[in-house]
Amino acid sequence: MGLLGTHHVAIIASDYARSRHFYTEVLGLRVLAEHFRAERQSWKLDLGLPDGTQVELFSFPDPPSRPSRPEACGLRHLAWRVADVAASKAALEAAGVSVEPLRVDEFTGRRFTFFADPDGLPLELYETGV
Structure with a gap:
């Protein structure tokens, strides 16, 4: 298969502006690209880490919540x-x-x-x- 590493992790935010601030200003991730996808009413923000790994931050209208505690199946x-x-x-x-x-x-x-x-x-x- 030849996996070489992680390219990106995708995160869906409930409040795009709040999460954008958190990931860029608090955590200090570098903005690589930012696009509004009108057909989906969705933002896509590509963020970079020094090792080349990326975080994709998305917004979608009314995303469902995901259980995380207690330990839920999945990521x-x-x-x-x-x-x-x-x-x-x-x-x-x-x-x-x-x-x-x-x-x-x-x-x-x-x-x-x-x-x-x-x-x-x-x-x-x-x-x-x-």
């Missing part, structure tokens, strides 16, 4: 690598984002934490160093 969470999870946690909290206490992965010994996007999508920061 559990989205995790991002960071060099210093404590510094990243502090930056999120300074921006008003509620972040869980730091934990240590029992198998790798690496530190991590969880927070949520404006729609409650669980997001993880996983410390990998540089």
Whole structure:
């Protein structure tokens, strides 16, 4: 099959402006492209991370909610690598984002934490160093 990595993750937002602000201003993802698709009454925002991975942020009229807690079947969470999870946690909290206490992965010994996007999508920061 030859998979080479993750190209993108797609997220549907209930409030496009609020989520756009969160992903660009709070998390600092770079805007690659932004388009309004009139036939769908939908925005599509392509965001980039330094390693080339992309996040596609969509809006659709009245999207149904997705259960995430208790643990629902399907995608559990989205995790991002960071060099210093404590510094990243502090930056999120300074921006008003509620972040869980730091934990240590029992198998790798690496530190991590969880927070949520404006729609409650669980997001993880996983410390990998540089």
